[in-house]
Amino acid sequence: MNDSILVTGGAGFLGSHLCQRLVHQGRDVLCVDNFYTGRRANIAPLLERRSFELIRHDVCFPLYLEVGQIYNMACPASPVHYQFDPVQTTKTSVHGAINMLGLAKRVKARILQASTSEVYGDPEVHPQPESYWGWVNPIGIRSCYDEGKRCAETLFFDYWRQHQLQIKVARIFNTYGPRMRADDGRVVSNFIVQALRGEPITIYGDGSQTRSFCYVDDLLDGLELLMASAPEFVGPVNLGNPVEFSMLELAELVLRLCGSRSKLSFHPLPGDDPKQRQPDIALASRSLGWQPKVSLADGLKETVAYFRSTLDHDLARS
Ligand SMILES: NC(=O)c1ccc[n+]([C@@H]2O[C@H](COP(=O)([O-])OP(=O)(O)OC[C@H]3O[C@@H](n4cnc5c(N)ncnc54)[C@H](O)[C@@H]3O)[C@@H](O)[C@H]2O)c1
Numbered sequence: 001m002n003d004s005i006l007v008t009g010g011a012g013f014l015g016s017h018l019c020q021r022l023v024h025q026g027r028d029v030l031c032v033d034n035f036y037t038g039r040r041a042n043i044a045p046l047l048e049r050r051s052f053e054l055i056r057h058d059v060c061f062p063l064y065l066e067v068g069q070i071y072n073m074a075c076p077a078s079p080v081h082y083q084f085d086p087v088q089t090t091k092t093s094v095h096g097a098i099n100m101l102g103l104a105k106r107v108k109a110r111i112l113q114a115s116t117s118e119v120y121g122d123p124e125v126h127p128q129p130e131s132y133w134g135w136v137n138p139i140g141i142r143s144c145y146d147e148g149k150r151c152a153e154t155l156f157f158d159y160w161r162q163h164q165l166q167i168k169v170a171r172i173f174n175t176y177g178p179r180m181r182a183d184d185g186r187v188v189s190n191f192i193v194q195a196l197r198g199e200p201i202t203i204y205g206d207g208s209q210t211r212s213f214c215y216v217d218d219l220l221d222g223l224e225l226l227m228a229s230a231p232e233f234v235g236p237v238n239l240g241n242p243v244e245f246s247m248l249e250l251a252e253l254v255l256r257l258c259g260s261r262s263k264l265s266f267h268p269l270p271g272d273d274p275k276q277r278q279p280d281i282a283l284a285s286r287s288l289g290w291q292p293k294v295s296l297a298d299g300l301k302e303t304v305a306y307f308r309s310t311l312d313h314d315l316a317r318s
Helices: 013-024 040-046 086-107 143-163 187-197 216-227 247-258 282-288 296-317
Strands: 005-008 029-033 052-056 069-072 110-116 167-172 201-204 210-212 237-239 244-246 264-267
Touching: 005 013, 005 086, 013 029, 013 040, 013 216, 029 040, 040 052, 069 086, 069 216, 086 110, 086 143, 110 143, 110 216, 143 167, 167 216, 187 201, 187 247, 187 296, 201 247, 210 247, 216 237, 216 282, 237 282, 244 247, 247 296
Parallel strands: 005 029, 005 069, 029 052, 069 110, 110 167, 167 237, 201 264
Antiparallel strands: 210 244
């Protein structure tokens, strides 16, 4: 069997960390990306490694490669980017899944889908176990992402039932860390960039809505354990950090770590914004022996250091 690993969306935030980790483990990695939200800088240090190959390609089109494993990570993840071209977002999730599943079927590869907590929509159950089917608006501004990812899950499970494909489905909850984009509108990067620039911190609603935040290293541990798990364990499995923080608590922590005096600025809640989202990780803990280890304060320190250096670089270039 071919033991090289395909990472679609490999130049993005999570994908580039995954590529780096796999290359450092001595694996042969094929990174596929169309650079919609990914950046060359994220994978620049890997480009000179012989075990790393970059292929510029849109997963909406078929791809013929010889690989043993596929991590299907391609899809813009931040609302700003996935709502910019919603038709392309749905196509990336659905056509991308069909093409990557077709590839996995042809070469008998094991394939992991980076699904999302967004499949639960605006949940009525807290925390969300995998058995919860979700409360999702099919026609709202987030639907291109939520329903695209739900359809991708359907395709994964149908390929598994119909073609006995080796699938793994991870439902990823809010993950943060170095290499997030400064302009992607996700709350952690927004707060840090605003705090470092001394701009007002944008809080939607009254800031009491909560999120749980998983550090990138913890998430990748979970993805790797899932990929290596027994064939009969297919998921879906939640991967995220169950410790909840309100937006106000997050803002205070970020301000402290950045040493910033930015003020808070309150704005109306955007459409379909879930009020609370928290993973139930009992299944991941029981089946994969996985638990997040990095505290929010420690993960934020690394992330703040990353943004401090990239923002300094941007200022120096302007
Ligand atoms: N970061 C999170 O908190 C989070 C949460 C849930 C799910 N996820 C999922 O994890 C995956 C990676 O997310 P991320 O945070 O790294 O996002 P990201 O936007 O940084 O990375 C996505 C990557 O996919 C590439 N891409 C987009 N459309 C493509 C296409 N049609 N063909 C080829 N490449 C394409 C982008 O250029 C980018 O490099 C996504 O599938 C996302 O839905 C992430």
